[in-house]
Amino acid sequence: MRTSVTLTAAALFIALASGCASRQPAPAPQANYQGxxxxxxxxxxxxxxxxQTSGGGAIVGGVIGGLIGHQIDSGHRKAAATGVGVVAGALIGNEIEKNNGGMRxxxxxxxxxxxxxxxxxxxxxxxxxxxxxxxxxxxxxxxxx
Structure with a gap:
């Protein structure tokens, strides 16, 4: 009985393991620009x-937005307002930096x-x-x- 259980378990393992092994298609040839x-x-x-921006505007904007958001309300709303302030400040700061650089x-x-x-x-x-x-x-x- 023990041998048949072991043999069945081994057969099941082999069947499952072979189902996982699949042949991947060859990758499509890509242009080689190295040479x-x-x-x-x-x-x-x-x-x-x-x-292009350096990320400095986003950092400064995120800090200022976080400080302003932290001043709003209390409790769970305070944490949410701080998070929203950080994200909004970072986006605004990045846009300001980008616009100051102008088009070229x-x-x-x-x-x-x-x-x-x-x-x-x-x-x-x-x-x-x-x-x-x-x-x-x-x-x-x-x-x-």
Whole structure:
């Protein structure tokens, strides 16, 4: 009796364990941008971009919002008001920092690689790059070739 219980338990374990083992499909091939690629500058466009924030405005806004929220009511409402104040202050502070940075122009360089892929690169300044230039791409940076 004991042997049949052990044998049944082992068979059940093997059946369950084999049900978990499934063959995963092979991952789809992705473009490998690690090596050196060559291409031609297809276009250069000026794009207006929002300035990036450092997070300082969100931190300061969160602290101020938390202090203001903490002054409201008492008990459970006080904790909720403090939490809401922190979140609202952080969002407002981040927007203020973003708006103070303003919009800036960047250059979007579109490159068609020798393999037919199209890649884009954003730069604050163009270093003597023109449409039709032959370029080398290394570590996601463009170099005239």
């Amino acid at each position: 050196t690629q060559y291409g031609v500058v297809q276009s250069i466009d000026t794009v207006r971009a929002q300035s 122009d960047i250059y979007r360089v579109i490159v068609r690689t020798d393999y037919g892929n199209v890649r884009s690169f954003d730069y604050a300044q163009l270093d003597n790059l023109r449409v039709g230039d032959r370029v080398r791409i290394e570590n996601n940076q463009l170099y005239r070739w």
